[in-house]
Amino acid sequence: MNDRPEQSAEFIAESPSVRPSxxxxxxxxxSCSGSLFIDVSEHLxxxxxxxxxxxxLAAAKALKRTPARIILIDRTNHxxxxxxxxxxxxxxxxxxxxxxxxxxxxxxxxxxxVLLGEVTGVSQADRFVLCNDADRQNVRVHYDYLVLxxxxxxxxxxxxxxxxxxxxxxxxADAVAIRNKILSAFEQAEAEEDPSxxxxxxxxxxxxxxxxxxxxxxxxxxxxxxxxxxEFRRIDPASARVVLVDQAPRVLGSFSEKLSSAAKDRxxxxxxxxxxxxxxxxxxxxxxxxxxxxxxxxTVIWAAGVSPSPAARWLKAESDRAGRVRVQxxxxxxxxxxxxxxxxxxxxxxxxxPLPGVAQVAMQQGRYAxxxxxxxxxGKPAPRPFRYFDKGNMAIVGKGFAVLQxxxxxxxxxxxxxxxxxxxxxxxxxxxxxVSVFMQWVWTYLTGQRGSRLIVNHSGSEPVRTxxxxxxxxxxx
Numbered sequence: 503m504n505d506r507p508e509q510s511a512e513f514i515a516e517s518p519s520v521r522p523s524x525x526x527x528x529x530x531x532x533s534c535s536g537s538l539f540i541d542v543s544e545h546l547x548x549x550x551x552x553x554x555x556x557x558x559l560a561a562a563k564a565l566k567r568t569p570a571r572i573i574l575i576d577r578t579n580h581x582x583x584x585x586x587x588x589x590x591x592x593x594x595x596x597x598x599x600x601x602x603x604x605x606x607x608x609x610x611x612x613x614x615x616v617l618l619g620e621v622t623g624v625s626q627a628d629r630f631v632l633c634n635d636a637d638r639q640n641v642r643v644h645y646d647y648l649v650l651x652x653x654x655x656x657x658x659x660x661x662x663x664x665x666x667x668x669x670x671x672x673x674x675a676d677a678v679a680i681r682n683k684i685l686s687a688f689e690q691a692e693a694e695e696d697p698s699x700x701x702x703x704x705x706x707x708x709x710x711x712x713x714x715x716x717x718x719x720x721x722x723x724x725x726x727x728x729x730x731x732x733e734f735r736r737i738d739p740a741s742a743r744v745v746l747v748d749q750a751p752r753v754l755g756s757f758s759e760k761l762s763s764a765a766k767d768r769x770x771x772x773x774x775x776x777x778x779x780x781x782x783x784x785x786x787x788x789x790x791x792x793x794x795x796x797x798x799x800x801t802v803i804w805a806a807g808v809s810p811s812p813a814a815r816w817l818k819a820e821s822d823r824a825g826r827v828r829v830q831x832x833x834x835x836x837x838x839x840x841x842x843x844x845x846x847x848x849x850x851x852x853x854x855x856p857l858p859g860v861a862q863v864a865m866q867q868g869r870y871a872x873x874x875x876x877x878x879x880x881g882k883p884a885p886r887p888f889r890y891f892d893k894g895n896m897a898i899v900g901k902g903f904a905v906l907q908x909x910x911x912x913x914x915x916x917x918x919x920x921x922x923x924x925x926x927x928x929x930x931x932x933x934x935x936x937v938s939v940f941m942q943w944v945w946t947y948l949t950g951q952r953g954s955r956l957i958v959n960h961s962g963s964e965p966v967r968t969x970x971x972x973x974x975x976x977x978x979x
Contacts, residue, residue, distance in 0.1 A: 546571050547879055550631060550645035552621045554581050554604045556861045557651035557845030557868035559931075564872025566611050568879055573643060575633055577620040579603055581931050582674060585861060586939075588714060590677035591803075592684070592721035593729075593952040597674045599939050602931040617643070624648070624816040626838055647840050647875050650827075651868060652811035654846035654859060656804060664785040668804040671714060682957050683801050684722065688730060689957070690800075691737045704742040705799040707790050709782050710806030711748035712755070713897040716765060718805060719746045720900035723772035728901075728950045744774045745799075747792050748806070749781045754897055754905065756858070761905040764914040768899040782806075808859060813847045822849040822856070831887035833871050842871040850888070857890050861929070866890055896922045901947065 547570045551558045554576035562574050580601040589595040608614050619635040630642040656670030669679055684706065691703040706722055708715045723744050730739040746753070746769065752762045753769070753776065769776060780793035789799035814821035819835050820828040826849035827835065833848065835841045845864030850857050857863050870888045877884060894908025898919060906918040923943065927936045942953050 547646040548573065548644060549647045549649065549875055550575065550643055551649045551651065552576075552631060553651035553653055553845075554578070554616075555584075555651060555653050555845065555864065557653075557864035557871075558649065559604070559607065560865045560868030561649045561651065561842075561844065561872040561875075562608060562611070562614055564869045565613070565876055568613065568872075568876040570613060570647075570875075570879055572611070572614040573617060573645075574604065574608070574614060575617045575619050575621055575631070575643065576604060577618070578673070579605070579616075579618055580674075581607055583926075583930055583935075584672070585926060587671050587674070587677045588718045588721055590674065590954075591671060591680040591718065592725050593681055593955045594721065594946055595939060595942060596954040597678060599935055599942065599953065600930070601674055602935065607931050621652070624650075624813075624841075626817065626841065629840070645840075647842070647878075649842045649844065649868070649871050649875075650811075650813045650817075650847055651844045651864065652813050652847050654808040654810050657807035657809035658804065659807060661785075664782075664804065667787055668709060668785045668790075668802040670804045671718070672808075678958060680803060681954075684725075685955060685957050687801050688734065688737070688739060692734050700737055700741070701743065702789075702798040703800055704737070704739070705745065705789070705797065705801070706742065707745045707747060707797055707799045707802045709747050709785075709790070709802065709804050711746055711750060711753040711776070711778065712805065713895075715746055715748070715805035716753055716769065717898055718803060719744055719774045720769060720772055720898070723769075723774050724900050725952070727773065729952055729955075744772075745777060745797060746774055747777045747780060747782060747790070749779065751779055753778070756895060757897070757905060757907050758912050761907055761912055761914055765897065765899050765905050768903050768914075772900050808846065810847050813843060817841065817843075824849070832874060832884065833867055833888055842875075844868050844871055852890055860895075862893055863890055896925065898922050 549565060549570050549572045551561050551572065551574045554574055558574060558576070559581055562572055565572050581604050583600040586595060586600045590597055590600060605616050608616060617633070619633040621631050621633050622640070623632040629646070630644040631648065633641045633643050635641065655672055656665070658664045669676055671677060671680060687703050691700045694700060694703060708719050726739045726742040752759070752766065754762045754765050766776060777792060782790055782792055783794070784791040785802050789797050790802050810824060810826045814825055814827045817827060817835055822828060827843045827847055829843050829848045829850050830836055833842045833844055835843060844867035846859040848867065867888060874884060894906060896904060896906050896918070898904040902916050902919050903914070904919040904922040905914045906921055927940055930936050930939060946952055
């Protein structure tokens with residue numbers, strides 16, 4: 503690997519010899535078949551971090567000066583700023599503006615190696631994780647300390663058959679697929695000869711009225727009523743129907759009733775139909791059935807819930823009802839002080855309530871886990887138990903409007919929107935992204951023009967239209 507320290511080989515060929523590591527377990531100074539071992543000639547402890555999201559990256563940065571070998575494993579090569587995924591899905595930003603190569607972020611950390619692979623299991627007894635990469639399966643990566651920051655995926659609440667027709671929004675691939683779906687709906691409607699089908703093609707259903715659903719619904723409403731309004735000749739994009747559905751009694755349920763009401767009023771001003779207290783009973787290729795009523799749609803987007811990674815199953819550890827690993831006050835797994843679980847994968851109560859699955863929790867937990875490992879390696883006493891500092895919640899509801907809740911401060915409108923923009927710019931991973939995103943936001947605000955409205959076919963070459971398959975579009979005279 504190009505970023506390994508020059509003074510010793512990180513990945514070495516086969517040999518049976520073993521030596522004890524600093525933790526006391528036997529480690530080969532060379533790798534055997536199907537295993538990945540780190541040379542321990544310097545007797546440095548090995549810290550394996552699984553996941554390059556907010557929690558994993560914060561842990562890695564906290565270990566920057568620790569005399570240890572850090573191995574960060576992620577199944578993608580980039581760190582993703584998930585709070586802005588909806589802006590890629592609605593063509594405001596490009597994928598490259600919210601994603602950064604993990605290697606680039608950690609290039610200054612000489613004690614850190616980044617591996618592209620997917621972890622599939624953990625052996626607590628022998629202290630290794632199993633990892634699949636491009637050409638190998640079940641590769642063993644040994645550790646002295648393990649930080650699991652594996653995040654969460656979509657939850658369809660036992661209806662996994664919905665997944666095929668209602669994509670969620672957790673990755674750049676998800677965002678680009680949804681962008682393709684939204685833009686393609688307008689292209690199909692423009693080419694459709696039967697005007698009665700335009701309404702069905704231009705109906706967008708969003709399931710879940712939390713921050714993701716609210717932000718997506720408002721962004722789609724702005725897109726169809728402003729950006730696309732003058733670009734089509736045979737349809738009126740402003741006639742598109744945006745429907746937000748949730749079984750809860752109000753939107754943004756984690757916010758105060760006052761802010762929730764302000765967000766609802768703003769959504770209705772943008773033309774979003776809000777259906778509350780109604781569950782989704784079915785999703786198929788014809789749309790969704792909500793409280794017994796069929797909503798015909800070709801675009802259903804799922805923003806209703808998340809499911810944690812299988813870390814609890816890997817560890818055979820106690821979990822909460824959602825499947826998250828129950829951790830102690832120092833974020834370790836009971837009985838295994840060398841294993842830390844942070845972010846969406848962890849379940850920890852504070853003041854009698856479980857911590858929310860938001861970026862700030864993951865970042866603070868990752869930073870704490872890294873600092874605790876650093877103190878253990880240095881032989882220093884442990885810090886005080888982890889305590890989350892709540893900096894507040896924010897959600898944007900269309901152009902120039904947001905809601906902000908921080909302690910006793912509850913505001914909505916333009917000032918909250920400015921605060922939302924400043925905070926999100928601050929937490930982007932690289933300075934170049936902050937400049938790029940800021941300039942794009944200013945340009946979009948002033949002109950309505952968006953960053954990327956490309957329909958991208960990732961499966962191969964674009965199909966070639968032949969004379970045998972002419973376009974069946976009759977232009978009006």
